[in-house]
Amino acid sequence: MKMENPTPMQWKFSERAQQLQSSAIREILKVTVRPEVISFAGGLPSPETFPVEKMRAAFDTVLSNQGKVALQxxxxxxxxxxxxxxxxxxxxxxxxxxxxxxxxxxxxxxxxxxxxxxxxxxxxxxxxxxxxxxxxxxxxxxxxxxxxxxxxxxxxxxxxxxxxxxxxxxxxxxxxxxxxxxxxxxxxxxxxxxxxxxxxxxxxxxxxxxxxxxxxxxxxxxxxxxxxxxxxxxxxxxxxxxxxxxxxxxxxxxxxxxxxxxxxxxxxxxxxxxxxxxxxxxxxxxGFLAEHIPTIRKLYADQCHAMLTALDEFFPSGVTWTRPEGGMFIWVTLPKHIDSMKLLDEAIAEHVAFVPGGPFYANAPESNTLRLSFVTVPPEKIREGVARLGKLIAAKM
Missing domain, CATH: 3.40.640.10 (Type I PLP-dependent aspartate aminotransferase-like (Major domain))
Known part of the structure; x- marks a missing residue:
């Protein structure tokens, strides 16, 4: 029997639950899923590297030969x-x-x-x-x-x-x-x-x-x-x-x-x-990884090079960044007076996104920092997105 007009439940969360916070990156990604946004925000590997056919064949083999074990x-x-x-x-x-x-x-x-x-x-x-x-x-x-x-x-x-x-x-x-x-x-x-x-x-x-x-x-x-x-x-x-x-x-x-x-x-x-x-x-x-990983390295190296080249061309003097020899990220340090969280709002309006650096600090966050990820963006879009971002930063110098 359904109650009529039940009193809404007043949830009492534990102290541990009350201190939980959403990931800043996950919240930004909700905005950047729009196709018109050039997103340097997510720390996501490139889908181009996913060995779909190899995985499909492995699922078929496992389920065909050891299905009852695999599903237990x-x-x-x-x-x-x-x-x-x-x-x-x-x-x-x-x-x-x-x-x-x-x-x-x-x-x-x-x-x-x-x-x-x-x-x-x-x-x-x-x-x-x-x-x-x-x-x-x-x-x-x-x-x-x-x-x-x-x-x-x-x-x-x-x-x-x-x-x-x-x-x-x-x-x-x-x-x-x-x-x-x-x-x-x-x-x-x-x-x-x-x-x-x-x-x-x-x-x-x-x-x-x-x-x-x-x-x-x-x-x-x-x-x-x-x-x-x-x-x-x-x-x-x-x-x-x-x-x-x-x-x-x-x-x-x-x-x-x-x-x-x-x-x-x-x-x-x-x-x-x-x-x-x-x-x-x-x-x-x-031994599949020995042949697969070099293809990932080549793709990411090319995209990293594209971003570093664009940063050299479009970011103004007074901005510095890391030059990684692997991985997925570049760290940018802006002049002290530029708040990357406020910059993000302007960047999203220009259809480009990144992750502000402050949330990555356990103590004393530095608000003039940001993280760029290049692995899910093709080189021509990397250049376009960095140019937009560089223009916004230059206006604040």
Whole structure:
């Protein structure tokens, strides 16, 4: 029986829910889906890189040969052959990673949430780069840590600053390769110093590495987890090298931590989808990534070059930007008096979009910064969008 004129429910949210905020990037993307907008906002991989036919064939193979297994519940730690493949791929430079150190997660964003859940208490000191990945700040903030900003320069975070502030912290979160949002890369020397510093402090180091394979030339730099498998927590993802739609990532860590993360995952979603894990294993097991990733690198390198060339031509003197050697992002620093959030409103009116830099700072946001992503925009549109943006900036100089 339907009630007549029921009193509207007055929802009382938990304190944790009350502090939740929408991602600034996700809110901007709601505007930029319009076809007339040239969007440098999303951190989305290019759909041109998605191996659709390879994925379709893998789904067919898995469902035809192992359909009943693929459609069943799976183990909480993940599909064993895929975990073994990941462990073997990381066992380089003398490091030995075993499958028991690998936990499959539903996208690396879940990995961030689980790590915070098991390592961070309210008020814990949590060290992050300046600026840092917005999605990580959002995931960690649910657990009410005290964010401590690590000093950085054009080459990334400074290990000596970690040494001076890291005592007693719960963890250090870092993206050493083509960092989101700045595009900068941590040198081999700084990686070694950082690993050594964290080991001496007993400070867990999270190495988040979604972009490491996307170098434009040469070979990827060594991973910090191979320097100290007992002290570094490595996070990887198939989103940037296959497709983000499958929502498949992984955490590699010492076994005691993996077991605790597995317990947290059981409480969250029992296990990551068995079907997608089996499909990804079918795709990667025979070396497909070795031939596929170079095509992604070439595409992104060309688009990065197009954007850097356009920035050189259209941005006025007094504006600076990073020159990444891989990945998906360029970080722009405007004169102090220009607020990128206000600039965004004007840019959208001119049908071009970017992400203001302020939300990427855990503390003391710098409002004269912004992030540009070039990988989903063809070169001719990159040039057009940068020209529009440069004209708006020049008017404020």
């Amino acid at each position: 519940y799976g183990p909480s730690d993940g599909y064993a052959p895929l975990r073994e493949w990941i462990a073997n791929s990381l066992s380089v430079n003398g490091a030995k990673i075993v499958p028991e150190q690998v936990l499959m997660v539903s996208g690396s964003q879940q990995g961030l949430d689980l790590l915070a859940k098991v390592l961070v208490d309210e008020g814990s000191r949590l060290l992050v780069e300046t600026p840092s990945y917005l999605g990580a700040l959002q995931a960690f903030s649910v657990y009410r840590p005290q964010f401590v900003s690590v000093a950085t320069d054009e080459h990334g975070l400074l290990p000596e600053h970690v040494a001076s502030i890291g005592q007693g912290a719960s963890l250090l979160y870092a993206l050493p390769n083509f960092q989101n949002p700045t595009g900068r890369t941590l040198s081999v020397e700084r990686r070694a110093a950082l690993v050594d510093t964290c080991a001496r402090l007993g400070l867990p180091l999270i190495e988040d590495d979604p972009y490491g394979a996307l170098c434009y030339r040469g070979e990827p730099l060594p991973k910090m987890v191979t320097m100290n498998p007992d002290g570094v927590i490595y996070m990887g993802s198939f989103s940037k090298v296959l497709t983000p739609g499958i929502r498949l990532g992984y955490v590699v860590a010492p076994v005691p931590l993996i077991r605790k993360l597995e317990q947290a995952k059981q409480a969250a979603d029992l296990h990551t989808a068995q079907l997608t894990q089996m499909v990804v294993y079918e795709v990667v097991k025979d």
